[in-house]
């Protein structure tokens with residue numbers, strides 16, 4: 001995974017728990033590189049999971065909740081740093097529908113070694129979108145946080161239900177119903 005993701009996870013943890021706590025937790029997390037990440041590096045997703053578990057154990061916040069918080073954090077980071085991907089997207093559904101065929105395609109051109117998930121979308125009605133996430137990585141909670149943050153970005157409220165896709169590890173259907 002791209003170093004940016006690790007750097008931002010550490011930034012989020014610093015804001016949530018303070019720098020001293022972050023140094024201590026990373027030192028004790030048994031990480032391959034001792035916890036020093038750069039935006040230009042690439043690191044295994046398993047290290048990201050280790051970091052999340054270490055902060056979960058330290059804080060008592062579940063790993064699922066932390067991943068979801070991180071989805072919100074990352075979405076805000078993308079809004080600030082990749083404004084061009086949001087141009088012409090006037091609501092959350094337009095943005096979510098553009099991730100697989102447009103946004104992540106551009107991301108892959110910028111960073112050929114990026115490891116990206118796959119999305120399929122189905123607009124069930126004006127106010128209901130089915131979004132299917134699949135990935136070899138166990139980041140569905142992170143994805144859920146991104147979806148929530150995307151709704152917030154457009155000031156839209158929705159009921160978001162989730163159901164694992166049978167026989168496909170990590171794959172999940174999101175059923176997003178806008179509230180009027």
Ligand code: HEM
Nearest residue numbers: 001002078082085099107114115116117135137139143146
């Ligand atoms: C709008 C601008 C966006 C940018 C610039 C962007 C970029 C990226 C980048 C750089 C990665 C990391 C790849 C790696 O570490 O190798 C990533 C991963 C990911 N992105 Fe996006 N993304 C965007 C929008 C979204 C949205 C709206 C969603 C949500 C539905 C999404 C879902 C994900 C997920 C779940 C991953 C984690 C990898 C995985 O699960 O396999 N992204 N994205």
